[in-house]
Amino acid sequence: MRTATLIYNPVAGRQPRRRERQVRDAATTLSKSGITVKLAQTSGPGMAQQMARDAAQRGEGLILVCGGDGTINEVINGLAPGAPGETALGILPGGTANIIAKELGLPHDPARAAQEFSNWRPRRIALGQAAWAVARGDSREPPAVERRYFLSVSGVGFDAYVVYKLSAAFKRSLGVIAYIIEAVRQALRHSFPVFVCEVNGKELRGTFATIQRTALYAGWLRLVPRAALFEPQFRVCLFKSRKRARYFLYAAAVLARQHLRLSDVELVEAQKVSCTAADSETRIHFELDGELVGELPATFEVVPNALTLLVPEGRFQHG
Numbered sequence: 265m266r267t268a269t270l271i272y273n274p275v276a277g278r279q280p281r282r283r284e285r286q287v288r289d290a291a292t293t294l295s296k297s298g299i300t301v302k303l304a305q306t307s308g309p310g311m312a313q314q315m316a317r318d319a320a321q322r323g324e325g326l327i328l329v330c331g332g333d334g335t336i337n338e339v340i341n342g343l344a345p346g347a348p349g350e351t352a353l354g355i356l357p358g359g360t361a362n363i364i365a366k367e368l369g370l371p372h373d374p375a376r377a378a379q380e381f382s383n384w385r386p387r388r389i390a391l392g393q394a395a396w397a398v399a400r401g402d403s404r405e406p407p408a409v410e411r412r413y414f415l416s417v418s419g420v421g422f423d424a425y426v427v428y429k430l431s432a433a434f435k436r437s438l439g440v441i442a443y444i445i446e447a448v449r450q451a452l453r454h455s456f457p458v459f460v461c462e463v464n465g466k467e468l469r470g471t472f473a474t475i476q477r478t479a480l481y482a483g484w485l486r487l488v489p490r491a492a493l494f495e496p497q498f499r500v501c502l503f504k505s506r507k508r509a510r511y512f513l514y515a516a517a518v519l520a521r522q523h524l525r526l527s528d529v530e531l532v533e534a535q536k537v538s539c540t541a542a543d544s545e546t547r548i549h550f551e552l553d554g555e556l557v558g559e560l561p562a563t564f565e566v567v568p569n570a571l572t573l574l575v576p577e578g579r580f581q582h583g
Contacts, residue, residue: 332359
């Protein structure tokens with residue numbers, strides 16, 4: 265009988281008690297398919313990453329994760345790039361945005377997604393990786409370079425500032441709506457500092473950028489025409505204005521899927537993007553898969569063949 269470790273975040277999403285029941289129902293469903301599931305519950309930041317690393321080092325061939333995009337991000341960082349190719353990752357939806365689950369067309373309910381497990385197939389995919397400098401305790405030493413993988417989206421500038429200001433309790437209580445409320449609140453007071461992105465040998469200036477492997481952003485908005493999940497590149501959407509009123513126009517245009525017609529919005533494809541604050545004294549944040557990570561300067565690169573992901577059969581067949 266095949267075995268799998270199912271890593272789950274008990275507080276992901278807005279109904280943790282219901283989530284716990286769904287996870288156990290999913291485990292029961294998988295057991296009927298001949299899979300012995302070991303439940304591994306996280307209890308704090310970083311645990312999902314360590315659990316995934318430990319499971320891969322034990323030689324387990326299947327790791328499942330049920331949680332939000334942040335929990336999934338921890339798991340891929342536990343697996344890539346050190347996990348052997350035969351260690352596959354399967355995703356059961358759970359959390360606030362669930363970008364990758366929606367991208368793969370998975371049912372929102374973890375137990376229903378588990379019912380489709382027999383139709384999932386392993387596929388090697390690329391990941392995004394961010395690298396940035398972090399000051400050491402001893403100021404005489406050069407900064408350390410941190411690196412972290414991401415599966416879906418990195419946001420630079422305004423988006424990351426919204427994540428920075430958003431309280432965890434507010435996010436848990438209202439889900440995606442909390443992001444919308446906080447974005448409106450910050451659009452009325454943010455200074456929209458400029459950063460410079462070096463992309464394909466060109467320098468582009470903006471105040472907000474998404475560096476995407478998936479087509480969806482924030483779980484439901486489509487900023488780029490199609491996903492790059494099975495392609496070795498990013499799709500980068502750059503918003504250039506510093507004007508508050510313009511940001512409300514951006515929001516309306518995004519909802520109407522007309523933002524790429526605006527003269528100060530640019531879409532580019534690239535394998536590497538380097539971003540630096542135009543004013544070196546200004547702090548500009550970036551996030552990975554919805555989690556605040558660091559500040560500019562930072563470099564984002566595509567790492568080919570980094571992870572084995574279980575994908576519904578026929579999904580992105582020609583991707």
